[in-house]
Amino acid sequence: MQAIIPYLNFSGKAEQALAFYQHCFKGDVIALMRFSDNQTDMPIPDELLNKVMHCHFKAGELEFMASDGMPGEQLKSAGNIELNLNFSDLAEQQQVFEKLSENGSITMGLQDTFWQARFARVCDQFGINWMLNCPLN
Numbered sequence: 227m228q229a230i231i232p233y234l235n236f237s238g239k240a241e242q243a244l245a246f247y248q249h250c251f252k253g254d255v256i257a258l259m260r261f262s263d264n265q266t267d268m269p270i271p272d273e274l275l276n277k278v279m280h281c282h283f284k285a286g287e288l289e290f291m292a293s294d295g296m297p298g299e300q301l302k303s304a305g306n307i308e309l310n311l312n313f314s315d316l317a318e319q320q321q322v323f324e325k326l327s328e329n330g331s332i333t334m335g336l337q338d339t340f341w342q343a344r345f346a347r348v349c350d351q352f353g354i355n356w357m358l359n360c361p362l363n
Contacts, residue, residue, distance in 0.1 A: 240278035250325040253285025313360035
């Protein structure tokens with residue numbers, strides 16, 4: 227087994243989410259396919275043709291895949307899942323915390339912890355839960 231790569235679904239807002247994460251993480255979309263690129267017999271409603279069927283985002287060691295979701299699928303909230311970001315630089319952690327918090331909600335503000343790290347939790351504007359951890363030494 228190599229790694230777990232999260233796959234995030236955005237209910238038709240993948241383009242906006244990707245732009246937001248490029249702003250937050252200074253990363254790039256390294257692959258993107260639209261439903262109009264689909265070469266199977268799967269029927270695609272016209273309103274989804276320009277939506278994101280699949281993409282791959284990378285920023286340093288951070289990577290995830292994403293989609294607008296499949297036609298007819300009702301997405302369920304994954305409130306029991308948080309994505310943990312590990313930092314080695316407190317200033318970078320502060321910047322990412324501020325950006326992820328834009329139009330989102332802070333679950334736990336940046337604070338020093340008993341495990342010798344500065345830590346925070348944020349739910350971003352797309353409903354994705356993040357934990358930000360940076361050692362203090």
